[in-house]
Amino acid sequence: MALAGPSGAGKSSLLRLLNRLDEPTTGTVYLEGADYRQIPPRELRRKLGMVSQRPFLFPGTVAENLRFGPCQRGESLPSASVEELLVRVGLEGYATRPVANLSGGEAQRVSVARTLANSPLVLLLDEPTSSLDDASKREVELLIQKIVREQELTCVVVTHDTAQAQRLAQRALLLEAGRIVRIGRVQEVLHA
Amino acid sequence: MLRTLISGQLQLGLAQAAAAALAALLVVMLARKRGIHLEGEAGIAMARGIVQIVAVGSILLLLLRAPRWTSVFLLASMMVAAGATSARRAKGMPDAFRVSTWAIACGAGSVIAVMAWLGVINTGITSLVPVGSMLIANAMNTNGLALNRLRSEVLSHVGEIETALALGAEANVSVAPYVQGAFESSLIPAIDSLRSLGIVWIPGLMAGMLLSGARPVYAAIYQFVVLAMIFAASGLTSLVSTILIRSRIFTSAQQLILQAGR
Numbered sequence: 001m002a003l004a005g006p007s008g009a010g011k012s013s014l015l016r017l018l019n020r021l022d023e024p025t026t027g028t029v030y031l032e033g034a035d036y037r038q039i040p041p042r043e044l045r046r047k048l049g050m051v052s053q054r055p056f057l058f059p060g061t062v063a064e065n066l067r068f069g070p071c072q073r074g075e076s077l078p079s080a081s082v083e084e085l086l087v088r089v090g091l092e093g094y095a096t097r098p099v100a101n102l103s104g105g106e107a108q109r110v111s112v113a114r115t116l117a118n119s120p121l122v123l124l125l126d127e128p129t130s131s132l133d134d135a136s137k138r139e140v141e142l143l144i145q146k147i148v149r150e151q152e153l154t155c156v157v158v159t160h161d162t163a164q165a166q167r168l169a170q171r172a173l174l175l176e177a178g179r180i181v182r183i184g185r186v187q188e189v190l191h192a
Numbered sequence: 193m194l195r196t197l198i199s200g201q202l203q204l205g206l207a208q209a210a211a212a213a214l215a216a217l218l219v220v221m222l223a224r225k226r227g228i229h230l231e232g233e234a235g236i237a238m239a240r241g242i243v244q245i246v247a248v249g250s251i252l253l254l255l256l257r258a259p260r261w262t263s264v265f266l267l268a269s270m271m272v273a274a275g276a277t278s279a280r281r282a283k284g285m286p287d288a289f290r291v292s293t294w295a296i297a298c299g300a301g302s303v304i305a306v307m308a309w310l311g312v313i314n315t316g317i318t319s320l321v322p323v324g325s326m327l328i329a330n331a332m333n334t335n336g337l338a339l340n341r342l343r344s345e346v347l348s349h350v351g352e353i354e355t356a357l358a359l360g361a362e363a364n365v366s367v368a369p370y371v372q373g374a375f376e377s378s379l380i381p382a383i384d385s386l387r388s389l390g391i392v393w394i395p396g397l398m399a400g401m402l403l404s405g406a407r408p409v410y411a412a413i414y415q416f417v418v419l420a421m422i423f424a425a426s427g428l429t430s431l432v433s434t435i436l437i438r439s440r441i442f443t444s445a446q447q448l449i450l451q452a453g454r
Contacts, residue, residue: 021354021447041446046360056355069359118360 002169002186003158010178011158015126018156019050032121042072049120053127055111057102062086062110063095069118077117088150089113089143105136109143116147123148125157129164144168162190213238255317263317267304267324271296274332282339282437284450291436292335299429300324300331303421312417326397326418327425330382334426335433338378342434345370346441347452354448363442371434378430382423389419 003011016022018029020041029036036044046069057065066085067077082095089109094102102110108128115123125144129137145168148155159165165172165186172189174182182189216238220230255262275293282288304324307313313323346353349370356366389395390412397418401411441450 019358020445021357023443023445023447037445042360042362045358050358052351052355052358054351056351058352058356068356068361072360072362072365114359 001154001156002165002172003156003175004160004162004165004172004190005175005181007160008177009175011160011175012126013178014175015050015124015156015158018122019048019124020044021050046073046118047121048124049115049118049122050124051108051111051115051126051128053130055107057099057107057110057114060099061095062091062097062099062102065099065110065114066095066117068114081117085113085117088116088147090139103136104132105139108132108136108140112140112143112147116151121154123153123155125155127158127160141167165190209242213242252318252321255321258317260315260317260320263315263320263324266317266321267301267328268297270325270328271301274300274328274335278332278336278339281336282343285339285343285437286440286449288339288437291433291440292332292339295335295429295433295436296328296331298432299335299427300327300425302428303327303425307421312421323418323421327421330422331425331429334378334382334430337381338374338430338434339437341377342370342374342437343450345373346448346450350448350451357446357448363446363448364438367438367441371438375430375434379423379427382419382426386419386423389416395419 003014005011013022017024020029020036031039031044031047039047058068063079063082066082070077079095083092086092086094089112091106091109091113094106094110099107099110108131112128123144128144129140132140141164144155144157147153155168157165157168159168169186171184172182172186173180174189216234220234223230255266272293274296275289278296279285279288279292282292285291304313304320304327308315308320313320346367353366353370357363395415395418398411398415401414402408406414442448
């Protein structure tokens with residue numbers, strides 16, 4: 001599902017509401033039939049993995065970043081799982097690299113892998129390619145398509161790029177000034 | 193020069209205050225030339241400072257004959273005033289006044305109480321109030337620094353904090369590096385004071401003790417005692433205030449309240 005619309009339409013705000021980083025003033029969100037306010041926020045956020053526009057990696061190595069989420073639940077991510085995640089995002093052998101030495105595209109892939117380390121049910125992507133150059137942008141797009149297809153993940157991606165929305169999504173939701181203008185198949189919504 | 197021109201002690205004091213204020217005014221004017229406007233805050237602070245210290249001096253004169261327990265009320269009032277002053281450095285931080293007052297009461301208050309009980313601070317009102325006020329004033333400065341630093345650290349790391357939250361971290365974990373940084377940096381003045389004691393500066397209390405006839409070695413040791421107490425009171429205050437405020441900058445659903453422009 002692509003969330004499309006002009007700047008200031010409320011795309012990122014909707015994603016933040018879904019992850020409960022912000023509180024809805026009215027209404028609620030249902031996850032697997034349950035009002036999400038009944039789910040402890042930390043558990044909810046693990047289930048609704050979010051990748052932001054900028055990767056915001058924590059100081060340290062790539063592996064330490066990947067272990068951050070599981071560590072919050074008292075779990076330790078084995079080295080084999082770290083490597084497996086890195087293979088999935090095309091960064092095989094990067095585990096011990098300091099994050100300070102990564103390119104923009106690599107950092108965003110690490111950010112995706114870090115979110116996947118939490119085994120989310122839904123992937124929320126907030127303009128994940130907006131700060132990348134064209135080559136890195138295409139790489140990250142292909143990565144998202146691959147992950148969503150392989151893991152059969154529900155994915156909500158915020159984008160103001162209609163071409164990207166068509167490449168990544170099957171359905172789209174068009175927002176304007178905080179209101180849903182259209183929702184449906186991506187072609188119908190973006191070319192109506 | 194002033195001493196040769198003015199004979200009365202009160203007139204001399206006023207002239208000295210005017211000379212010192214003039215020096216401060218020159219700094220304010222220099223800053224203004226560089227586009228930094230301190231005149232409002234500095235002017236009010238200086239005017240308040242002189243009025244307050246003269247008022248307290250007058251009250252102390254009256255309190256010399258007051259019973260010992262009155263010093264408890266005096267110190268408690270100072271803590272509330274210190275809480276209000278340092279809370280102003282934490283603009284936008286929820287509950288900053290209450291947090292600051294509690295932190296100063298826990299930090300400075302407990303050090304004053306323990307040291308008075310041990311006999312390190314004389315419990316006479318003329319000793320307890322001035323020494324206690326030194327601890328409270330330093331705790332106030334440390335608290336203001338800690339909250340101010342924490343505020344700016346959080347505001348400049350909103351992305352990192354929310355990323356940690358989005359990955360399932362507890363609110364306290366998401367701000368831990370910034371709480372630690374604020375705590376450490378707030379103690380820099382107290383640590384530097386201890387480190388440079390006697391080398392860079394000879395504090396007023398020691399000078400006063402020497403002038404009033406105390407043995408130089410005892411005056412020196414007691415000055416160290418005071419600075420060590422200041423460090424303890426400041427450290428405890430900063431620790432309590434950063435711990436108390438960190439839970440208040442999040443909602444019960446672990447959403448960051450403190451954000452630029454909110």
